[in-house]
Amino acid sequence: MHPEGRQRNDARARLIFGSLLLITTIGIIMIGYRSVPDANTCYLINLEYKEAGLAPSCSAVPSIGYFVAAGLCLVAGLLVLAPWSLRWPRAGRGLGG
Numbered sequence: 001m002h003p004e005g006r007q008r009n010d011a012r013a014r015l016i017f018g019s020l021l022l023i024t025t026i027g028i029i030m031i032g033y034r035s036v037p038d039a040n041t042c043y044l045i046n047l048e049y050k051e052a053g054l055a056p057s058c059s060a061v062p063s064i065g066y067f068v069a070a071g072l073c074l075v076a077g078l079l080v081l082a083p084w085s086l087r088w089p090r091a092g093r094g095l096g097g
Contacts, residue, residue, distance in 0.1 A: 014080050021077030025070045032066030 037045070039060040046056035 018077045018081035021073050021080060025073040025077065028066055028070040028073060029062075032062030032070075036060055036062050 036042075037058060037060060042058035042060045045058040049056050049058075
């Protein structure tokens with residue numbers, strides 16, 4: 001295979017994989033919000049806990065793990081999509097080629 005064809009295939013693979021990581025970021029956040037009760041339900045649960053003399057424990061916000069996972073996918077997706085070969089010169093080459 002010619003080097004140009006390999007570079008084209010690598011670029012296409014990076015584009016696909018980076019895009020999938022960015023889409024996964026959105027999916028993780030959606031799953032996080034889908035897995036917690038809505039605000040009205042949390043209000044009712046916390047009201048019952050308060051009447052029973054217990055501390056409120058319901059939250060309508062996903063746990064921090066969802067946001068950490070989404071952040072990692074976001075950073076990984078951006079790193080995969082970034083054209084690093086244009087950012088750092090290789091040995092024996094100047095900037096830009």
